[in-house]
Amino acid sequence: MKIIKGWYQEWLAQPKVQRFRYMTIFASCVLFLGPLTILPKLAGNSDLCGRLCMRRFYLYFPGMTVEDFVTHASAAMIGVIAFGLILLTTLFFGRIWCGYLCPVGGFSELVSRLLNDRWKIEYRWLPQFQIRYGYLATYMIVLPAIGVSACTLCNFITVPRLVESMSGGAGGLAFIFSAVGLVNLSLLLLLGFFASKGRAYCQFMCPIGAIDGIVNSLGSRFRNTHRIRVAKERCTGCNICARNCMCGAIKMVDKIATVQQSSCMDCHECVDVCDWNAIEWTTASRNKTPKRIKKGVDIFPEPDWQVMTFTPRLEPTIQARAIRWGRVVNATLLLGFTVAVAATLIIR
Amino acid sequence: MRSITLLLLMLLAAFFSTAHAEKRHPDPDGCFSCHGLPDLKYVDKQGQLRSATILKADYYGSLHGSVPCKDCHRKITDYPHEEKDGLVDCSETCHVKEPSNGKAFTHKDIAKEFQASAHGKGLIKDFAAGNRIKEDKDSALPSCRRCHANDPYIAPSQMAAFKEAFEHNDAECGTCHAGDVWRDQFSGHILRRYIGNRLNKPVSNALCIDCHGNTERMAKVEQEDPITKEKETVGPEFIYSTETYDKTLHGRLISDGNMMGASCIECHAPTGLHHDIRRDDDPKASVHEYQLATTCGQSNCHQGYAKNAANRGFLKTPMHGAATVALGLEAKLNELQQTKSNWYYGAIVFGILAVIFFGGSVFWWLFGDRKKLSKNNNNSLLGADQFQRIIIGTKANKARVKEGRWEVTKRQVSGWLAQFGRKSKPSAANEDKQAPTEKTADAHTPKDES
Ligand code: SF4
Ligand code: SF4
Numbered sequence: 001m002k003i004i005k006g007w008y009q010e011w012l013a014q015p016k017v018q019r020f021r022y023m024t025i026f027a028s029c030v031l032f033l034g035p036l037t038i039l040p041k042l043a044g045n046s047d048l049c050g051r052l053c054m055r056r057f058y059l060y061f062p063g064m065t066v067e068d069f070v071t072h073a074s075a076a077m078i079g080v081i082a083f084g085l086i087l088l089t090t091l092f093f094g095r096i097w098c099g100y101l102c103p104v105g106g107f108s109e110l111v112s113r114l115l116n117d118r119w120k121i122e123y124r125w126l127p128q129f130q131i132r133y134g135y136l137a138t139y140m141i142v143l144p145a146i147g148v149s150a151c152t153l154c155n156f157i158t159v160p161r162l163v164e165s166m167s168g169g170a171g172g173l174a175f176i177f178s179a180v181g182l183v184n185l186s187l188l189l190l191l192g193f194f195a196s197k198g199r200a201y202c203q204f205m206c207p208i209g210a211i212d213g214i215v216n217s218l219g220s221r222f223r224n225t226h227r228i229r230v231a232k233e234r235c236t237g238c239n240i241c242a243r244n245c246m247c248g249a250i251k252m253v254d255k256i257a258t259v260q261q262s263s264c265m266d267c268h269e270c271v272d273v274c275d276w277n278a279i280e281w282t283t284a285s286r287n288k289t290p291k292r293i294k295k296g297v298d299i300f301p302e303p304d305w306q307v308m309t310f311t312p313r314l315e316p317t318i319q320a321r322a323i324r325w326g327r328v329v330n331a332t333l334l335l336g337f338t339v340a341v342a343a344t345l346i347i348r
Numbered sequence: 349m350r351s352i353t354l355l356l357l358m359l360l361a362a363f364f365s366t367a368h369a370e371k372r373h374p375d376p377d378g379c380f381s382c383h384g385l386p387d388l389k390y391v392d393k394q395g396q397l398r399s400a401t402i403l404k405a406d407y408y409g410s411l412h413g414s415v416p417c418k419d420c421h422r423k424i425t426d427y428p429h430e431e432k433d434g435l436v437d438c439s440e441t442c443h444v445k446e447p448s449n450g451k452a453f454t455h456k457d458i459a460k461e462f463q464a465s466a467h468g469k470g471l472i473k474d475f476a477a478g479n480r481i482k483e484d485k486d487s488a489l490p491s492c493r494r495c496h497a498n499d500p501y502i503a504p505s506q507m508a509a510f511k512e513a514f515e516h517n518d519a520e521c522g523t524c525h526a527g528d529v530w531r532d533q534f535s536g537h538i539l540r541r542y543i544g545n546r547l548n549k550p551v552s553n554a555l556c557i558d559c560h561g562n563t564e565r566m567a568k569v570e571q572e573d574p575i576t577k578e579k580e581t582v583g584p585e586f587i588y589s590t591e592t593y594d595k596t597l598h599g600r601l602i603s604d605g606n607m608m609g610a611s612c613i614e615c616h617a618p619t620g621l622h623h624d625i626r627r628d629d630d631p632k633a634s635v636h637e638y639q640l641a642t643t644c645g646q647s648n649c650h651q652g653y654a655k656n657a658a659n660r661g662f663l664k665t666p667m668h669g670a671a672t673v674a675l676g677l678e679a680k681l682n683e684l685q686q687t688k689s690n691w692y693y694g695a696i697v698f699g700i701l702a703v704i705f706f707g708g709s710v711f712w713w714l715f716g717d718r719k720k721l722s723k724n725n726n727n728s729l730l731g732a733d734q735f736q737r738i739i740i741g742t743k744a745n746k747a748r749v750k751e752g753r754w755e756v757t758k759r760q761v762s763g764w765l766a767q768f769g770r771k772s773k774p775s776a777a778n779e780d781k782q783a784p785t786e787k788t789a790d791a792h793t794p795k796d797e798s
């Protein structure tokens with residue numbers, strides 16, 4: 001009883017927007033996953049693969065022609081349309097799909113949030129940008145060319161099957177216990193359930209998230225798009241937003257919160273926890289009346305919302321310890337990518 | 349089924365009205381005088397009671413409806429005849445004339461191709477009709493009729509389309525071909541071709557799955573090595589070939605009703621008369637590694653890039669990889685579930701996960717050392733310090749953080765690399781920092797760190 005009451009208190013202690021967000025994710029899990037799969041069934045599917053797949057049609061095969069691309073895209077037409085819609089909403093409002101709707105990333109986030117923090121592995125400090133786009137390049141260029149199926153490391157196949165198998169579904173159970181299924185399950189456990197805030201797979205390996213992140217980042221340059229923006233002059237450097245950000249998108253640079261737009265999912269949690277009204281999901285151009293003023297609490301100065309991304313701190317001289325391992329990773333992956341493209345062009 | 353056949357018969361009756369009635373070869377040898385009797389039965393050598401009745405409607409509506417009985421059943425000269433005299437050799441010629449060259453029609457080319465294929469090895473009953481029950485039970489290799497069961501000439505699913513096309517025969521085709529005798533003879537045939545393949549991808553796959561989907565039966569198959577001619581047992585890729593195919597995008601699309609997927613024969617017998625299915629280590633096989641570029645690169649498939657040399661790996665993508673299925677588990681579970689709902693099979697396995705999650709959380713909540721927790725610290729098992737240092741930007745507490753083996757190595761490597769880069773102007777201060785002994789590193793980190 002006490003435990004349940006404690007859980008309920010904990011639930012109420014969550015910010016209102018976050019409670020709403022958890023509920024939308026839960027609802028979309030019910031709609032997309034498991035024994036019901038209501039939405040996929042409308043398209044005649046039992047899971048998120050096949051015609052609904054959003055991860056396959058942009059794979060690049062050396063020597064591929066435009067017709068090939070059209071063939072690939074038309075085989076997964078519903079996925080292509082869904083992906084287009086996701087990118088469109090992202091352009092104007094930020095990554096609403098990833099933060100509020102995606103049943104796959106959302107499921108592992110919810111499970112991870114149920115677990116005690118002391119179980120978890122912290123991934124958010126890793127060089128996200130480098131790993132994410134390095135892996136995206138590997139996924140799109142190298143894996144197809146060496147003949148590794150895109151489904152081998154895919155959580156869009158795993159999570160629906162896992163949820164299905166919890167209801168005793170034979171297909172799901174059989175997949176989970178196949179070799180590919182077990183690899184995927186361990187990925188889901190390590191980068192999902194046991195990752196701090198449960199979004200490590202999204203941050204490192206999801207190609208949808210990576211491409212969505214590019215759009216999010218590009219869109220943030222327009223003044224009238226909704227993004228998580230920081231009012232630099234208001235930020236006190238209390239860093240509560242950085243600690244709560246599930247994506248590790250906020251980093252304290254010179255004691256001011258900066259948001260890396262390619263990682264941010266616009267989940268709004270940072271806005272909910274900031275006591276200083278210094279971070280907001282808003283457009284940059286209009287100088288809106290801050291919500292605190294609406295509530296009758298004056299806060300000055302008026303914020304000048306700006307999008308900030310991580311900027312590397314300048315090092316005065318090269319020092320022995322100044323080797324940036326993130327950059328080494330980045331360079332290695334980029335080199336691999338370049339070599340792959342070059343090989344494509346040379347060997348015909 | 350029956351009503352469709354009757355429909356077909358009515359249609360044909362209308363088509364071959366009076367003037368063309370003789371085109372149907374109405375039983376010149378009088379076979380129907382016995383086999384047309386409704387209850388003709390006999391007991392065969394296995395002691396099985398079998399029907400010998402031939403339904404006229406079914407026969408005339410079938411693919412061979414215009415071939416007289418004796419064209420195929422050649423050994424029968426009088427009646428009553430022996431059962432074994434009913435044998436049929438599909439590679440023989442028959443009295444139907446090929447209209448293009450006037451020669452007698454024959455399946456010889458297909459028979460040749462088939463006999464050279466994996467299915468044609470050994471005896472395929474010399475393309476003869478033997479005991480069907482025996483074939484179903486004992487034979488590992490299919491005869492012609494295992495797949496081609498003398499089906500209706502117009503597939504039931506195509507009946508509506510055919511009727512519509514046929515209604516236009518006189519008006520549309522007749523505008524140009526008025527008075528052409530062959531139009532009356534062949535327009536049905538041409539229109540049947542015109543409405544599309546009789547076997548679409550799901551139907552032709554079903555023919556393969558009919559045998560290959562039976563994993564118990566496939567496990568018993570012995571293959572012959574194409575070079576050494578030795579008998580070999582088959583591996584899981586062969587036994588579970590249909591299960592693994594279902595997991596690929598090829599099979600997935602077709603079962604979703606999307607015809608962009610590749611069917612079995614589109615890869616295994618893409619050329620010729622589509623009967624040349626061979627083992628993948630046979631150099632003549634379309635799925636042999638040297639042929640794959642051509643096979644995968646067929647038009648409308650992976651045409652642009654399968655032949656590209658940089659894509660050799662793509663051709664190695666496992667299409668029947670056993671890694672995608674838990675061998676036979678799905679079939680077994682499905683079998684169990686047919687009798688009753690076994691939701692708890694899943695619950696047992698994932699209940700364990702749930703117990704770990706919730707039990708563990710409650711454990712931490714009740715017995716965890718609260719003093720070690722702090723609102724400002726990240727409590728993760730791994731990586732909490734790095735998070736604090738890199739994201740939050742707090743300086744690591746140097747006095748407490750002991751430099752581990754990995755840090756020491758990393759620093760040494762960095763030192764060497766940096767030294768390598770600036771060989772020309774080494775300074776005394778840097779020299780000190782770059783090569784600290786392990787001992788000093790363990791005791792306290794260098795001062796100029798902070
Ligand atoms: S990054 Fe990928 S898995 Fe994560 S929420 Fe977005 S679409 Fe879903
Ligand atoms: S919570 Fe608000 S004040 Fe605190 S660091 Fe973040 S943006 Fe700045």
Ligand code: SF4
Pocket residue numbers: 228244245246247248249250259263264265266267268269270271
């Ligand atoms: S920056 Fe804010 S909105 Fe973006 S992911 Fe982090 S907490 Fe969510």
